[in-house]
Amino acid sequence: MNPAPSNTELSKETLTRHEEISPGVFVIGFRRTHDFKPGQAIKLGIDTKIPPRIYSICSGAQDDELCVLFNIKTDGFLTPKLAELQVDDCVYASAPYGTFLGTDAPAWWIATGTGIAPFRSMLRSGMKENKVLLHGVRHLNQFYFSDELAEALGTHYHRCCSAENDPSVYAGRVIAFLAEQDSLPKEQRYYICGQATMAVETRDLLIEKGIPFGNIVTEIYF
């Protein structure tokens, strides 16, 4: 496994994509020059002076562009600046790295918010067989990529919305959806991606339901 690149190992890239896919939520991308494993991340910045932030890759391993998904943190440093960029502007990016790696084996994928990014990469990289995806958000307009996720996974794609109701989605958090499941396959892996509180609560619930600790893989966005 390649180690995390140092902050000096950033290369200048020219944006080929800068799309606001939902209010305050963007997909940006540049020409892919590295191979990567679906689930990996890059470090990204707007110069080489400030510490870069980490973003999961949301594009597929064979795609020509390498893309990331982010939402603006209004009090954050980088995301308001990334949001202002345009196609042909430059960013500084590391080589892909990380250990949150998808496989072809049956698995449950559990994401909240922008934590959907690595699973979209895994799907676009051909790992859709025998996967169940739980996608949790607060508001209905936060189901990023849901059309393509639904098309790929059909009834194995479960959308959970905690703050708004719609007949097409489960009303509540992913953790409530999981708690209602009578039995979960114990031999499969459970991949969790999102904020720390959600990841820890979900992991604890899975353990309570008999999933071995070693079958739970987490990627925490901090």
Ligand SMILES: Cc1cc2nc3c(=O)[nH]c(=O)nc-3n(C[C@H](O)[C@H](O)[C@H](O)COP(=O)(O)OP(=O)(O)OC[C@H]3O[C@@H](n4cnc5c(N)ncnc54)[C@H](O)[C@@H]3O)c2cc1C
């Ligand atoms: C492995 C990994 C993958 C990630 N992937 C993604 C992804 O795909 N998409 C995505 O949107 N995000 C992702 N993140 C989060 C991302 O790296 C950034 O943290 C996020 O985009 C915010 O960056 P920012 O510079 O705008 O905010 P920051 O300036 O980093 O601030 C973030 C928040 O922390 C608060 N804060 C900053 N400094 C302090 C301080 N000293 N004390 C207290 N609070 C402080 C800010 O007020 C703000 O609310 C990932 C993180 C990790 C670790």
